[in-house]
Amino acid sequence: MTAAMTVPPGQRRVDVCNGDADGLCAVLQWRLQTPAPATLVTGLKREIALLDRVQAMPGDELLVCDLSLQRNRTALLRLLAQGARVRYFDHHAACDVPPHPNLHTHIELGSQTCTSLLMDRHLGGAQRLWALAGAYGDNLTAVADALAADSGVGSEDRARLRMLGEAINYNAYGEDERDVYIPPARLYETLSRYRDPLDLSLHETIVRPLDALRRADLRQAAQVPPHWQNGRASVYLLPDAPWSRRVIGCLANELASARPAMAHAVLKAVRAGGYVVSVRAPLSAAGGARELCLRFGGAGRAGAAGIDDLPARDLDRFIQAFGAARWGESG
Template identity: 50%
Template sequence: MKHFDVFNGDADGICALHQLRLTKPLRSLLITGVKRDVQLLARVPVRSGISVTVLDISLDSNRAALLALLRQGVEVEYFDHHFSGAIPEHPNLRPYIDTTPEVCTSLLVDRHVGGQHRLWAIVGAYGDNLSHAARTLAESRMLQPEQVEQLRELGESINYNAYGDTETDLLIPPAKLYEILLPYSDPFNFTANEPIAQALHDARRQDMDLAQRLPPHATLMSGAIYVLPNEPWARRVRGAFGNFLATSFPDRAYAVLSQTAQGDYTVSVRAPLANPYGAADLCMRFATGGGREAAAGIGRLPHDHLREFTIAFEEAFAGGSRARAVSAQTERPSSR
């Protein structure tokens, strides 16, 4: 039987699949892409005689494709933490879905495999900006502080690589990155032996330096909105910069927008870490929006909807207060 592994190309999706295949090796066809490629299940051919594992993409966004596969008798196991909507009841569907804010797909797989490859779960959790959950797992393995820092850096670098409008924006296609790390049960060995790990680290630092030089487009009661230019580095750093801002100011919400060649925006939203709710509801108010409670995004926000988004952002995170943009005000977190 032919098997398909369908997974988000970010750190959480890659590390979730990696744990699963280290535990249960299986030859499969890989379907993945950049972070914003969330309707991946539609790329699986609808035919009998196949099976599918899905990781880290919203069931709700892939509902039609999932139902078509189930009607064809395809067996599907589904690991995810994004908004799911109603989960279909079907004998061929095995859902492992938890949408609470302190859970990511790597943690769901860690539970599923009994913590057999927990170091990679820690990498995935750090990549998904779940620092508290990652530290808790690290404590269970009694890691030294410098080891924890290595796993954090690796998770953030793998996650950084997933952001871009197309794979041409990325340093390496996510499927290729997954294939490189596949032989490594130990992430410390991967970091020590694969040059791509250092290349991603260096590129992320360079792009973050460029982002931190920019003032916010709007400073609001609830947080701030940044608009990055139409450049590959800006598209790559969109998620990493949003996570950095959220971690630096945990009581505030952030949106990081990068401009497209057409003049529209791709949006990443981070709810305040101190109260990690509201990001998905905000983004789902706009076409192509979705995500989870703590972090969500909009695939395409028309340029003339920026003011509407700004008002909706303030309503989402400041209890309906009127947005108060102060375009010239600067909010500059210090670099870690």
């Protein structure tokens, strides 16, 4: 199901997730372990309020993965009032989780977990390879490597899972579906044919073209010098172009991995004025990104957060706050 469609009432099972690697791989684990027909509602990375697109009737079952409960709370309350049963897996901050007998939450914060890993724990590792792909895509490389090694996954297979996860994640970024290689809902259709993601990487042609496009976009981004930097942090300003819309999150992750002791902010100009912002706290002190972005109307997690609409007039104020931020003290 495409992100633009609205789910009609009367669907028995609806899976709702972010269209990045973490969201798609979390849902995929559940559906591989609990096979049943379900309608998928997903979207691009910054399409967060996806529960607004769902209507429910008594007895409907909803699985929600990798979506901020704060951004979806009003719609969640409506769906619960309509009689839906909801399982909610997420790793974003969730203030004031509504108590309800039909709501079962699996929410855990922290810089060393993601929704795919929460699902992996809930399922007892039954679909571990897909959990690893989701974790790699969410830039939890060290965590995924350690879990893969403990699970007996060799270095070559780890590299293939990382390529897959990063490709899925990269594909979620864009202003609309014209920017991305394949809409996330259609990508999920391909992923869901494979119980083993390593088989997918051998038999499908989707991964290498995505990886090649990702690398080409990163080469474009590498030509952009830092707008501002000091010994603790760097800020990059990207123009508004299809490649920059796709690469903003990927570039932030690459910068974080290359310089783990530094914080990084990647800003992309938008046509209407202002910026979209991706912030990464230092990997060595992964906390504080959410608190910083909240000050400018954004949201996110301790180690990775963003701002959907930073006015141009606030650019200097943001850079000043970013340069003065104290990382790793919360989250």
